[in-house]
Amino acid sequence: MNDHEPVVDLQLDRAHSARIYDYMLGGKTNFLADRMAAGRVLGVFPAALVAARINREFMHRATRHLAASGLRQFLDIGTGIPTPPNLHEIAQRTAPDARVVYTDNDPIVLAHAAALLRGTPEGRTAYVPADVTDPASILTAPQLRATLDLTRPVALSLNALMHFVTDDGRDRAHTVVEALKSALPSGSTLAMTHATSDHSPDTMHRILGIYREAGTELQFRTREEFVRFFDGWELLDPGVTLSHQWRPDRPEDATHVTDGEAAGYAAVARKP
Secondary structure, eight states: OOTTSOOOOOOTTSOOHHHHHHHHTTOSOOOHHHHHHHHHHHHHOTTHHHHHHHHHHHHHHHHHHHHHTTOOEEEEESOOSOOSSOHHHHHHHHOTTOEEEEEESOHHHHHTGGGGGOOOSSSEEEEEEOOTTOHHHHHTOHHHHHHOOTTSOOEEEETTOGGGSOOTTSOHHHHHHHHHHHTSOTTOEEEEEEEOOSSOHHHHHHHHHHHHHTTOOOOOOOHHHHHHTTTTSEEOTTOSEEGGGSSOSSGGGGSSSOHHHHOEEEEEEEOO
16 A cells, blocks of 8 residues: 555444445355444335345346437446446446446445446446545546546436435435436436335334444435426336336336335436
C-alpha cells in the first residue's frame, strides 16, 4: 500500500447494509455481524432472500433489454459490493462496446471496486466514489466524463437504492432523482427498484428497526410515491410492477412469490 493511501476501516464488527445484501444474494463479501443482522431480518421476513434475488434479477433483465435496444452507456448509482454477474457483465454480453460507470458513497464498496473494472476490451468501466444525494458530484466527476458522453442517451440504474434516502420532510429522494433525470438527454432511460411496505406493513416496520439498530435508516415508499420518480418520462411496458413481474424470462416467474414476499416495485422509463 502506498504510504499516502487512506486506510479503509471495513468495520467488520458491525453489520453493514451492502454486506447484508451481498449475503442475501449468496455472495462471499460478508462477515458474522452481517450474517447475524440478515438472520434477524429473515426471522421476521423469511422471504428476504427471495426478495433480494428477484430484485437483482430485475436488474439483469432490464440491462439486457436496454442493451439489446441500443443503449451503450450505463450509469449505475448505489452499486453495492460486486456480486457477479454485475451490470457491466450483463450489458457487455449483449454489447461488448458498452460503457459503464459505477458509483457508491461507501468506502467498503470502494475497497472492492477493482472487481467492477474488469470488462471487455471494446468497452469501458469506471468507478466514481460519490453520494447520490449530491448528484452534481457524480455528473461532474472526471471518471464519469472520461467514460460517458452525456449528450448521448444514458441508461441510469437506481437499483434498491432510493429507500436508503430518507426525505426528512423535504421530499429529498424525488428532488435527487429529478436532478439526475434533468442532466440526461432524450432517449435516456431510468431503471429502478424500491422497497415498499404496501403489502406487509407490520413486517416491513420491524425491518426498519433492524436496520436502524445497524446504523442505517430506511424509508419504504408507496406505489404512488414510486411512480412519481418517473414523472415526465414514458414508462416502458408493462409499467410499474413488482420486481419479479417486469418482463419475466418465463411466465411462471411472475407468479412464484406473493406480493408481500416481493416487497418491492420496479419499472423502466424513457426520456421523451
